[in-house]
Amino acid sequence: MQERIEEVKxxxxxxxxxxxxxxxxxxxxxxxHEEAHMTAEDVYMHLKQTCPxxxxxxxxxxxxxxxxxxxxxxxxxxxxxxxxxxRSSDRAHHHHHMICRECGQVEEIHEDWLLAMESRxxxxxxxxxxxxxxxxxxxxxxxxxxxxxxxxxxx
Amino acid sequence: MQERIEEVKxxxxxxxxxxxxxxxxxxxxxxxHEEAHMTAEDVYMHLKQTCPxxxxxxxxxxxxxxxxxxxxxxxxxxxxxxxxxxRSSDRAHHHHHMICRECGQVEEIHEDWLLAMESRxxxxxxxxxxxxxxxxxxxxxxxxxxxxxxxxxxx
DNA sequence: TTTTATGCAAACCCTTTGCATCACA
DNA sequence: TGTGATGCAAAGGGTTTGCATAAAA
Numbered sequence: 001m002q003e004r005i006e007e008v009k010x011x012x013x014x015x016x017x018x019x020x021x022x023x024x025x026x027x028x029x030x031x032x033h034e035e036a037h038m039t040a041e042d043v044y045m046h047l048k049q050t051c052p053x054x055x056x057x058x059x060x061x062x063x064x065x066x067x068x069x070x071x072x073x074x075x076x077x078x079x080x081x082x083x084x085x086x087r088s089s090d091r092a093h094h095h096h097h098m099i100c101r102e103c104g105q106v107e108e109i110h111e112d113w114l115l116a117m118e119s120r121x122x123x124x125x126x127x128x129x130x131x132x133x134x135x136x137x138x139x140x141x142x143x144x145x146x147x148x149x150x151x152x153x154x155x
Numbered sequence: 156m157q158e159r160i161e162e163v164k165x166x167x168x169x170x171x172x173x174x175x176x177x178x179x180x181x182x183x184x185x186x187x188h189e190e191a192h193m194t195a196e197d198v199y200m201h202l203k204q205t206c207p208x209x210x211x212x213x214x215x216x217x218x219x220x221x222x223x224x225x226x227x228x229x230x231x232x233x234x235x236x237x238x239x240x241x242r243s244s245d246r247a248h249h250h251h252h253m254i255c256r257e258c259g260q261v262e263e264i265h266e267d268w269l270l271a272m273e274s275r276x277x278x279x280x281x282x283x284x285x286x287x288x289x290x291x292x293x294x295x296x297x298x299x300x301x302x303x304x305x306x307x308x309x310x
Numbered sequence: 311t312t313t314t315a316t317g318c319a320a321a322c323c324c325t326t327t328g329c330a331t332c333a334c335a
Numbered sequence: 336t337g338t339g340a341t342g343c344a345a346a347g348g349g350t351t352t353g354c355a356t357a358a359a360a
Contacts, residue, residue, distance in 0.1 A: 018334050020340060040325080055342040060325060062340095078231040080350085081324065098282045109280065117268055118291070125264065126296030127253045135288045136273070141281030173314060173359045195350080210317040215350060217315095235325085236349060316357065322350080332341065 001031055011069045025051045026062045030072065030086050037106045039081040077106065077135065096134040102143035156186055166224045180206045181217045185227065185241050192261045194236040232261065232290065251289040257298035 008027055009019040029038075029046045036042070044059045063084050066072040072084045077099055083106075088095075096109040118129045139147075163182055164174040184193075184201040191197070199214045218239050221227040227239045232254055238261075243250075251264040273284045294302075 013335090016339085018339060020334065022341075053342075057326075057343075058341055064326095074233070076231050076233040078229070078237070082233070098276065098280060100282075101285060107280070107282070109276070113272055113275075114289075117289075120268075121253065121264070121291055121293075125253060125262070126299070127255075127262070127291065127293055128299055129291045129293040130256065131292045133288070133290045133292075134269075134272075136276055136282065136284045137286045137288075138282055138284040144281070144283055168360095171314085175315060175359065177316075208317075212318080212351075213316055219351095312360090314357105314359075316355100318354095318356105319352100321352070324347100324349090326345105326347070328345085329343095330341100331343105332339105334339080335337095 001028075004031060008066070008069075008071055011071065012065075015069055017065065017069075022047075022051060022054050022058050023062050023065075025054070026059065026066070027071075030066075030084070034086050035108055037075070037077075037083040037085060039083055041081070043084065075133070079104075094132060096136070098136045098138065098140065100140035100143055101137055102139055102147075105140060107140060156183070159186060163221070163224075163226055166226065167220075170224055172220065172224075177202075177206060177209050177213050178217050178220075180209070181214065181221070182226075185221075185239070189241050190263055192230070192232075192238040192240060194238055196236070198239065230288070234259075249287060249289075251291070253291045253293065253295065255295035255298055256292055257294055257302075260295060262295060 005019075005024060005027055008023070012019050012023070025047055026043065028050070029043055033042075033046065038046075040056070040060050040063055043063065044054070044056050047054050047059060063072060063074070067074045067084070070087060073087050075083050075085060075097075077083065077097070094112045094114065096111075096113070098107045098109065099105075100107075114132055114134060118132065121127050121129055160174075160179060160182055163178070167174050167178070180202055181198065183205070184198055188197075188201065193201075195211070195215050195218055198218065199209070199211050202209050202214060218227060218229070222229045222239070225242060228242050230238050230240060230252075232238065232252070249267045249269065251266075251268065253262045253264065254260075255262075269287050269289060273287065276282050276284055
């Protein structure tokens with residue numbers, strides 16, 4: 001925990017930014033809810049507990065900044081609100097998502113299956129890949145078994 | 156062209172909807188600009204030429220409807236506006252995107268590289284895949300060569 | 311003739327911005 | 336102490352909705 005805050009402080013300093021109370025609190029919320037895929041509003045709600053006076057605008061500015069310095073990744077599942085994931089410190093590691101159409105839950109796949117494809121894109125299309133995103137939409141295991149128990153088919 | 160309109164008419168009828176002048180005009184715009192990845196606003200602008208009285212709300216409603224009946228695919232590249240792609244009639248064919256961070260242009264990869272991964276997701280995670288999305292972000296071939304000519308590195 | 315669809319405008323939601331004040335470094 | 340950060344409220348952009356009217360089937 002503390003070392004991650006230190007890393008952020010260092011990265012902020014490198015880019016001419018300050019580590020404020022609000023930014024530190026935001027990092028703590030993100031770390032405590034790793035993989036929660038929170039929206040800015042979600043983060044704000046949690047922050048209100050430790051930092052009651054924080055403003056929503058600050059949360060947006062902080063998340064944007066953390067995204068610029070690669071601490072978090074801003075992802076968009078098409079439901080209208082951006083979500084923010086802590087990046088793993090391992091730069092090469094990407095992850096993929098499984099988004100359930102029944103319950104809306106987002107699960108992660110902690111593997112990067114796309115390295116071969118990235119080189120293929122570079123080779124065949126002359127496109128230099130910086131990053132990628134892979135999402136699967138479908139029905140998650142628990143919704144499927146719930147549907148099976150209820151004896152009905154699922155969309 | 157005409158047979159695609161007929162297919163839409165059939166699908167609309169099946170789901171209890173009508174083929175209106177506005178919906179037909181929207182289809183024509185989509186067909187004429189296949190792969191343009193247009194926003195609702197883009198579609199609206201084009202529609203104004205053949206259908207000057209159409210309202211933006213109708214465009215949104217039409218695109219949403221076409222998306223529900225699988226005629227178009229609503230995609231979101233994270234720039235704030237949803238984009239709409241005509242689906243290929245071949246249901247099994249998905250396509251992937253290469254999004255250039257220099258010029259913002261979206262190119263397509265007309266291959267589905269993910270069938271093997273879909274079965275792996277089903278097998279290893281118990282997640283029933285309905286659809287998937289794969290986007291690469293990076294620098295497109297023309298931006299890279301432009302940058303090379305200008306003798307500078309690109310981000 | 312009965313539904314469903316339309317156009318308009320207002321409402322909505324998420325996000326960004328202007329500005330005076332505050333607090334890290 | 337000086338620059339960057341904050342909070343608030345207002346503005347912004349994309350999208351949706353209520354409602355009276357119009358037009359498919």
